[in-house]
Amino acid sequence: MELKELRTQIDQIDDRLLQLLNERMSLVKEVGKFKTKNKVLVYQPDREKAILDRLGDLNDGLLNEQAIEAIFLEIFAVSRNIELPERIAYLGPEGSFTHQAAENRFGSMSEYLPLGSIQAVFETVDTHRANYGVVPIENNQQGVVNETIDYLVGSDLKIVAEIPMSIHFSFATKSEKLRDITKIYSKDIAFRQCKKFIDDLYGKNQVELIPVNSTSKAVEIALQDSKSAAICSHIAARQYNLPILFENIEDSRDNQTRFLILGREIIKEKSKKDKSTILVKLTNSNEPGKLASFLQDFHQANINLTKIESRPAKKGKNFNYVFFIDFDGHFLDEHVSEVLEKHKKEITLLGSYIKLC
Numbered sequence: 143m144e145l146k147e148l149r150t151q152i153d154q155i156d157d158r159l160l161q162l163l164n165e166r167m168s169l170v171k172e173v174g175k176f177k178t179k180n181k182v183l184v185y186q187p188d189r190e191k192a193i194l195d196r197l198g199d200l201n202d203g204l205l206n207e208q209a210i211e212a213i214f215l216e217i218f219a220v221s222r223n224i225e226l227p228e229r230i231a232y233l234g235p236e237g238s239f240t241h242q243a244a245e246n247r248f249g250s251m252s253e254y255l256p257l258g259s260i261q262a263v264f265e266t267v268d269t270h271r272a273n274y275g276v277v278p279i280e281n282n283q284q285g286v287v288n289e290t291i292d293y294l295v296g297s298d299l300k301i302v303a304e305i306p307m308s309i310h311f312s313f314a315t316k317s318e319k320l321r322d323i324t325k326i327y328s329k330d331i332a333f334r335q336c337k338k339f340i341d342d343l344y345g346k347n348q349v350e351l352i353p354v355n356s357t358s359k360a361v362e363i364a365l366q367d368s369k370s371a372a373i374c375s376h377i378a379a380r381q382y383n384l385p386i387l388f389e390n391i392e393d394s395r396d397n398q399t400r401f402l403i404l405g406r407e408i409i410k411e412k413s414k415k416d417k418s419t420i421l422v423k424l425t426n427s428n429e430p431g432k433l434a435s436f437l438q439d440f441h442q443a444n445i446n447l448t449k450i451e452s453r454p455a456k457k458g459k460n461f462n463y464v465f466f467i468d469f470d471g472h473f474l475d476e477h478v479s480e481v482l483e484k485h486k487k488e489i490t491l492l493g494s495y496i497k498l499c
């Protein structure tokens with residue numbers, strides 16, 4: 143078939159796609175009216191996941207799972223904005239990995255507020271200046287982000303979803319010749335994680351590695367100096383139109399960060415596979431066996447604990463601790479709700495949400 147004919151057919155399909163998308167949006171608008179009337183939350187991650195799973199099972203064409211997900215996550219984000227414009231606060235700066243995680247989930251139509259600290263993200267959602275907040279909670283190479291746990295302990299915000307994201311670094315530069323590059327800008331940690339790539343490309347001592355505060359800053363500088371490059375997130379390079387020369391230059395492919403989406407209300411709908419997060423403040427926690435007997439109740443109810451972190455309670459003069467616990471199951475599952483009820487004085491439920499990692 144001739145190119146012209148192929149393109150005519152593509153145009154015809156696009157016309158149909160546009161019409162179908164608009165039809166979809168009319169229905170979404172109705173869903174939005176129902177939600178406003180019945181005070182139901184706009185963002186329903188379990189419904190979105192169910193749609194993705196159903197389409198994945200149905201699919202027998204050229205699109206792979208990631209492609210379907212990317213296209214539909216964008217459609218969902220546009221839909222949610224038609225229901226009610228969404229405003230997302232995240233730990234900035236723009237171009238950070240948290241920004242990338244937020245955009246993956248909320249699409250390019252949402253309004254984004256980059257904030258300077260995890261505390262500011264909590265406050266902004268708490269005071270209704272944003273509908274949701276996105277913060278990192280743990281990295282599989284570097285452990286938990288204590289600041290996020292501490293603010294979860296001190297605030298009324300809830301966890302509405304988790305976003306696991308593989309951390310990939312890009313090498314971006316205006317230079318057309320690699321050997322012209324004399325300086326590379328990035329965060330310290332990024333240099334460590336891309337050491338092999340840099341050594342392979344430049345050998346030892348041939349290029350100056352200059353640490354800066356954020357990878358977005360690195361991009362800004364590299365944009366001014368064509369003899370330099372930045373090691374940064376994909377989104378940061380794209381944002382400043384700095385050409386990416388190499389993608390995924392990190393030494394280890396296992397570098398994953400988990401982010402949390404914070405909201406003001408707990409998601410009540412169950413999905414096929416949920417997890418829950420609770421905070422536990424044991425009364426008289428210094429009594430021997432107190433924690434063990436608490437955990438025993440979970441064990442007896444057949445609840446699988448997947449994480450337990452302890453943080454200082456920061457109240458009173460004793461060494462009291464708050465436990466941050468993740469387990470499989472939804473708070474509405476009978477075996478879970480019984481244990482939560484038994485310990486209701488000690489437990490604060492932070493949320494039940496789809497288990498993605």
Ligand SMILES: C=C(O[C@@H]1C=C(C(=O)O)C=C[C@H]1O)C(=O)O
Pocket residue numbers: 170173184185186187189190193217218219221222225
């Ligand atoms: C339309 C809805 O609202 C949102 C948008 C969805 C969609 O575009 O399909 C799915 C779930 C919600 O996050 C809904 O709840 O059905």
